[in-house]
Amino acid sequence: MIKYLIVVAVCSISVLFPAKNTQLVEDYPMLTDLEMALGKDFGDKKPNMSIKGVSAEAGESLVKNGFATNASGKKTKQQSKHFVCTSCHNVEREDPNMAVNDAQARLLYTNEKGLPYLQGTALYGAVNRNTYYNGDYYKKYGDLVYKAKNNVREAIQLCAQECAQGRKLKDWELESILAYLWKIGLKTSDIQLSETEKTDLGEAVNNKEKQQEALFLVSKKYLDSSAATFVVPPVDRDKGNGLNGDVENGKLIYKNSCLYCHDKGRYSYLSLDEGSMSRNYLKKHIGTYHRQSVYQVVRWGVPVKSGKKSYMPQYPVEKLSEQQLADLVAFINN
Amino acid sequence: MAMLKNNTILLILALIIGIVPAISGQKSKVYKTFKDTRVINSHSSETLPAGKLDFRIGHRFGDIAGVSGGWPTFYGFESSSDVLTGFEYGLTNKFMVGINRCKGSGPLKQNVNGLAKLKFFDQEVDGNTSFTFSLLGLATYSTMQKSTSEGVLNFFAKDAHRFSYHVELVAGRKFSERFSFQVSGGVTHRNIVASNDQNSIVSIGAASRIQISKAIGLILEAKKPFSNTRKGLEYMPIGVGFEWETGGGHVFQMNLTNATGISETDYIPYTNSDFRKGEFRLGFTISRLFSL
Numbered sequence: 326m327i328k329y330l331i332v333v334a335v336c337s338i339s340v341l342f343p344a345k346n347t348q349l350v351e352d353y354p355m356l357t358d359l360e361m362a363l364g365k366d367f368g369d370k371k372p373n374m375s376i377k378g379v380s381a382e383a384g385e386s387l388v389k390n391g392f393a394t395n396a397s398g399k400k401t402k403q404q405s406k407h408f409v410c411t412s413c414h415n416v417e418r419e420d421p422n423m424a425v426n427d428a429q430a431r432l433l434y435t436n437e438k439g440l441p442y443l444q445g446t447a448l449y450g451a452v453n454r455n456t457y458y459n460g461d462y463y464k465k466y467g468d469l470v471y472k473a474k475n476n477v478r479e480a481i482q483l484c485a486q487e488c489a490q491g492r493k494l495k496d497w498e499l500e501s502i503l504a505y506l507w508k509i510g511l512k513t514s515d516i517q518l519s520e521t522e523k524t525d526l527g528e529a530v531n532n533k534e535k536q537q538e539a540l541f542l543v544s545k546k547y548l549d550s551s552a553a554t555f556v557v558p559p560v561d562r563d564k565g566n567g568l569n570g571d572v573e574n575g576k577l578i579y580k581n582s583c584l585y586c587h588d589k590g591r592y593s594y595l596s597l598d599e600g601s602m603s604r605n606y607l608k609k610h611i612g613t614y615h616r617q618s619v620y621q622v623v624r625w626g627v628p629v630k631s632g633k634k635s636y637m638p639q640y641p642v643e644k645l646s647e648q649q650l651a652d653l654v655a656f657i658n659n
Numbered sequence: 660m661a662m663l664k665n666n667t668i669l670l671i672l673a674l675i676i677g678i679v680p681a682i683s684g685q686k687s688k689v690y691k692t693f694k695d696t697r698v699i700n701s702h703s704s705e706t707l708p709a710g711k712l713d714f715r716i717g718h719r720f721g722d723i724a725g726v727s728g729g730w731p732t733f734y735g736f737e738s739s740s741d742v743l744t745g746f747e748y749g750l751t752n753k754f755m756v757g758i759n760r761c762k763g764s765g766p767l768k769q770n771v772n773g774l775a776k777l778k779f780f781d782q783e784v785d786g787n788t789s790f791t792f793s794l795l796g797l798a799t800y801s802t803m804q805k806s807t808s809e810g811v812l813n814f815f816a817k818d819a820h821r822f823s824y825h826v827e828l829v830a831g832r833k834f835s836e837r838f839s840f841q842v843s844g845g846v847t848h849r850n851i852v853a854s855n856d857q858n859s860i861v862s863i864g865a866a867s868r869i870q871i872s873k874a875i876g877l878i879l880e881a882k883k884p885f886s887n888t889r890k891g892l893e894y895m896p897i898g899v900g901f902e903w904e905t906g907g908g909h910v911f912q913m914n915l916t917n918a919t920g921i922s923e924t925d926y927i928p929y930t931n932s933d934f935r936k937g938e939f940r941l942g943f944t945i946s947r948l949f950s951l
Binding site: 406407589590594595596598600602603605606617633634635 | 710837906
């Protein structure tokens with residue numbers, strides 16, 4: 326009995342008065358803060374807040390509305406006539422497990438959270454990534470990808486000018502967007518840590534010898550880049566990609582992805598809805614070899630043309646799997 | 660004249676009081692009752708979205724049959740009764756302005772038209788507003804050369820004689836994804852008219868769009884001008900056509916109409932072609948949207 330009381334007392338004391346050299350992971354709600362506490366150097370990835378007009382609020386407005394209010398209180402010119410960042414990117418968490426790139430899990434998760442299912446990788450957690458425009462994006466943007474690959478500022482500018490077909494961002498706008506991206510960086514609670522791992526990380530904060538190992542542990546808990554693999558449409562579009570589609574899942578993709586841009590022509594000249602005429606239109610063109618074919622437009626998108634800069638970006642297979650494409654086609658054909 | 664004014668007021672009041680329902684809260688708006696800002700010649704209840712520039716070309720050939728048609732004009736293909744070239748722009752989602760040049764088919768030609776259209780109610784999905792209401796204002800200035808003959812309209816004793824105006828209230832409803840209908844009432848005023856004509860003419864109109872497929876729609880329209888003094892000059896401009904939404908912001912339309920002119924200040928007062936005698940023509944309109 327006495328032994329038991331001693332054990333309880335020791336445990337209680339250790340909980341109430343943790344050892345001086347142990348930090349609680351919960352003290353770092355933002356993952357970047359935890360990583361910096363573990364010695365990670367983000368270098369110049371942090372926004373330059375000394376530039377006049379820079380604020381996370383202005384960045385949020387640019388990302389969501391395409392404009393912001395400058396230091397003089399004047400509304401800026403719309404960044405793009407065609408898109409805003411949120412046309413293609415969510416600004417909230419969209420993956421149930423940050424360490425796994427699973428398109429179907431993302432579809433279900435975003436549906437549960439009431440978010441659209443989009444081609445672009447979420448801006449949420451963008452500052453936690455080390456590389457941008459990965460995988461096959463060089464096929465689309467050529468040399469432009471190389472300077473954007475390891476530089477978040479160049480990546481934002483590339484997105485603004487090429488993806489959104491808009492104007493170049495001014496310095497204060499760019500830094501504001503970066504400030505907003507830092508605000509929507511991954512939270513420490515977004516990564517899956519066991520109690521033991523939390524304790525280890527907490528201890529490593531004040532123990533330089535353990536920091537390298539701790540940073541390695543953290544890095545395995547989320548993807549530091551977003552893979553992008555472009556695949557070609559099926560050769561025989563009447564036969565499709567050979568997979569049996571799930572109609573209900575296809576309906577989810579149609580509603581949360583296709584209609585996000587095409588409903589009432591939000592970002593597209595082609596207006597689609599849940600009515601029979603829209604589906605008949607898509608069904609009629611599935612087997613064709615032009616841009617009205619779902620296979621073609623999903624895998625190749627539509628190009629930017631002179632005088633018609635609004636376009637549709639393609640879905641990498643990581644954003645719409647071959648099975649999901651079969652599901653979408655099954656829904657359209659149903 | 661007084662009676663006409665009363666008729667106009669009554670018509671507008673009937674449209675507003677009889678059809679405009681209570682303004683409701685935030686409801687989903689019905690999308691595109693009509694695909695274009697025009698049906699055939701008539702303005703639809705639609706306005707351009709904010710920031711969109713519409714470049715449009717309209718062409719109406721000559722009479723297919725009748726006295727002026729047939730083989731000598733290759734069924735109208737070798738004539739043109741009117742040609743429109745113009746730009747329109749959506750300043751907001753509910754207000755658009757435009758300018759166009761029309762060849763003109765009436766006695767006043769080489770017309771420059773300026774227009775503004777305001778959509779002040781949107782039909783709502785499951786809402787209280789059952790119709791989309793728009794108000795159109797159009798001013799026409801004839802740049803035709805001044806004639807030395809006093810007896811013709813283009814003598815232009817005053818510069819004001821070059822002007823004519825049209826104002827119209829349009830109420831449109833999308834009944835289903837396949838069927839849209841609109842009614843309209845308007846007044847066309849010309850500063851100078853012939854002695855057997857009258858300056859202000861009241862007209863009512865009806866138009867419909869029947870969606871055949873996602874891209875193709877059948878469009879129909881008719882206007883009825885009312886006049887006490889223009890007996891024998893009244894012909895209802897009637898039109899029927901097909902409209903293709905070709906994607907990428909294009910709308911292409913082919914039509915058959917007895918109206919010779921394209922703009923309201925022309926085709927409402929000056930249509931004197933009889934559909935029954937083959938005095939109708941093939942026409943087309945191309946509309947191309949750009950983001951500005």
